[in-house]
Amino acid sequence: MQVPASFDYERAASVDHALSLLRRHGPEARLIAGGHSLIPMMKLRLAQPEVLIDINDLSDLSYIRIADNRLCIGAMTRHADLLASPLVAEHYPMLVEAEEVIADPIVRNRGSVGGSLCQADPSEDLSAAFAALGASFVVAGEAGRREVQGEDFHLGPYTTAVEADEMLVEVRIPLRPSMGSAYEKLERRAGDWAVAAAAAAIRLEDGVIAEAGIGLSAVNAAHFRSPQAERRLVGNPADQATLAEAASLAGADCNPSADQRGPVDYKRHLVSELTLRALVRAAASANRRI
Amino acid sequence: MQVQMTVNGQPVTAEIEARLLLVHFLRDQLGLTGTHWGCDTSNCGTCVVWLDRTPVKSCTIFAAMADGHEIHTVESLETDGKLDLVQEGFANLHGLQCGFCTPGMMMTARWLLDHNPSPTDAEIREAISGQLCRCTGYENIVRAIRWAAEQTENSGEFASPGAQEKGVSA
Numbered sequence: 398m399q400v401p402a403s404f405d406y407e408r409a410a411s412v413d414h415a416l417s418l419l420r421r422h423g424p425e426a427r428l429i430a431g432g433h434s435l436i437p438m439m440k441l442r443l444a445q446p447e448v449l450i451d452i453n454d455l456s457d458l459s460y461i462r463i464a465d466n467r468l469c470i471g472a473m474t475r476h477a478d479l480l481a482s483p484l485v486a487e488h489y490p491m492l493v494e495a496e497e498v499i500a501d502p503i504v505r506n507r508g509s510v511g512g513s514l515c516q517a518d519p520s521e522d523l524s525a526a527f528a529a530l531g532a533s534f535v536v537a538g539e540a541g542r543r544e545v546q547g548e549d550f551h552l553g554p555y556t557t558a559v560e561a562d563e564m565l566v567e568v569r570i571p572l573r574p575s576m577g578s579a580y581e582k583l584e585r586r587a588g589d590w591a592v593a594a595a596a597a598a599i600r601l602e603d604g605v606i607a608e609a610g611i612g613l614s615a616v617n618a619a620h621f622r623s624p625q626a627e628r629r630l631v632g633n634p635a636d637q638a639t640l641a642e643a644a645s646l647a648g649a650d651c652n653p654s655a656d657q658r659g660p661v662d663y664k665r666h667l668v669s670e671l672t673l674r675a676l677v678r679a680a681a682s683a684n685r686r687i
Numbered sequence: 688m689q690v691q692m693t694v695n696g697q698p699v700t701a702e703i704e705a706r707l708l709l710v711h712f713l714r715d716q717l718g719l720t721g722t723h724w725g726c727d728t729s730n731c732g733t734c735v736v737w738l739d740r741t742p743v744k745s746c747t748i749f750a751a752m753a754d755g756h757e758i759h760t761v762e763s764l765e766t767d768g769k770l771d772l773v774q775e776g777f778a779n780l781h782g783l784q785c786g787f788c789t790p791g792m793m794m795t796a797r798w799l800l801d802h803n804p805s806p807t808d809a810e811i812r813e814a815i816s817g818q819l820c821r822c823t824g825y826e827n828i829v830r831a832i833r834w835a836a837e838q839t840e841n842s843g844e845f846a847s848p849g850a851q852e853k854g855v856s857a
């Protein structure tokens with residue numbers, strides 16, 4: 398039986414209350430959202446917070462809405478809610494495709510968008526999807542709220558720009574109605590973490606790619622992105638040659654490690670193939686959306 | 688710390704350690720051993736219960752987090768000696784062999800049918816995809832759930848005998 402170390406339990410009633418509890422208890426305190434990353438770590442004693450601050454009552458952080466021409470997703474939005482959202486399906490079907498393959502339906506009932514992003518597991522799916530869509534992240538602290546751009550949010554495995562006395566409250570994605578997007582992931586069995594995953598977003602103007610985002614997960618790409626593939630795409634037509642070259646650049650523009658999910662060259666090949674499949678579908682969708 | 692919650696419709700007050708997991712609270716403190724405890728790593732789903740009428744893995748929730756909330760376990764499926772159609776389906780169509788995975792499977796199945804009364808086989812398989820069975824090969828579990836759905840369709844009645852009491856709309 399895996400027994401977590403003892404801790405004191407606090408329940409936050411509002412964002413301000415959560416922040417004041419974080420300040421009062423110091424760096425040994427941790428927020429708990431769905432708990433589906435933190436509790437397994439506590440069972441293994443990889444995490445031993447002295448105080449847990451439960452933010453599940455903050456239902457005002459559970460929303461998906463459009464404001465200021467952006468799709469805004471509250472940090473306590475559950476995976477299941479993102480998956481079921483018609484607004485998300487309309488604007489960024491890639492997010493629905495990613496959610497379909499994140500864990501399993503029961504885990505998705507509990508795991509939250511904010512918890513996933515703040516856990517910043519190198520194999521986390523939403524980080525790659527949001528990276529491709531150019532999302533920004535709203536972080537609340539004592540001094541108020543600040544908006545962190547994607548590149549500045551993920552600082553490395555399990556590390557984000559959210560300080561110990563801060564919390565993530567919202568994810569924002571600029572609305573681009575003509576943007577096509579798609580997500581491709583290979584997993585060993587239903588509900589498993591990715592062997593590799595690729596997210597592609599494309600916007601066309603006059604037959605030329607005006608904007609492109611490539612996100613990669615589980616292969617140690619800096620900030621979950623492939624800037625080289627993106628540069629190859631922008632300014633060029635979305636033809637087979639361009640997409641294939643960008644996809645093969647993505648396979649080189651990451652740093653996978655060999656593990657029980659496969660050797661390095663296999664994973665690079667996989668990244669190229671998944672990126673190509675995602676690009677082809679994103680381009681087709683972008684064509685339909687013009 | 689003290690917690691208060693509703694378990695299968697009954698108010699419960701208890702003194703617990705904050706680190707106590709919900710599955711152990713239900714089994715060891717309340718004696719509700721219908722909920723099983725398997726992998727302890729959020730993978731097998733035998734510990735599935737409803738938290739505020741949503742299926743969750745109770746090995747990955749602290750009992751403290753359920754304070755003030757409503758829990759339903761597999762013991763709530765049967766009402767006044769009458770089995771839920773899902774339970775009847777599992778019995779009639781051999782949806783179990785050893786029975787270890789069964790409580791979690793049935794809680795998910797009941798929830799599925801309450802929200803989607805005529806699921807396709809693919810939807811049934813997706814619904815239970817986070818739950819493992821080492822005996823049946825899943826075929827009979829899918830059949831059992833489909834049978835329960837068909838009975839409901841045929842009778843045109845409420846899915847579960849307890850559905851109204853639980854406030855679940857079919």
Ligand SMILES: Cc1cc2nc3c(=O)[nH]c(=O)nc-3n(C[C@H](O)[C@H](O)[C@H](O)COP(=O)(O)OP(=O)(O)OC[C@H]3O[C@@H](n4cnc5c(N)ncnc54)[C@H](O)[C@@H]3O)c2cc1C
Pocket residue numbers: 427428429430431432433434435436472473498499500501504507508509510511512513514515516520521522523559563564565566588589590591728729730
């Ligand atoms: C069996 C299983 C399979 C899974 N498979 C996948 C998969 O395929 N792909 C995938 O992407 N994920 C997967 N996950 C992870 C799942 O998505 C988790 O739910 C998620 O990573 C964490 O969300 P949570 O709400 O449970 O966070 P928690 O565990 O509550 O928190 C995680 C961390 O984030 C911090 N935190 C939480 N919310 C905030 C906030 N608002 N502000 C600041 N810090 C915060 C916590 O302090 C903690 O450090 C899987 C999980 C399980 C159990």
Ligand code: FES
Pocket residue numbers: 723724725726727728729730731732733734735744745746747
């Ligand atoms: S015991 Fe909870 S998922 Fe296996």
Ligand code: FES
Pocket residue numbers: 782783784785786787788789819820821822823
């Ligand atoms: S019946 Fe034995 S594990 Fe499912």
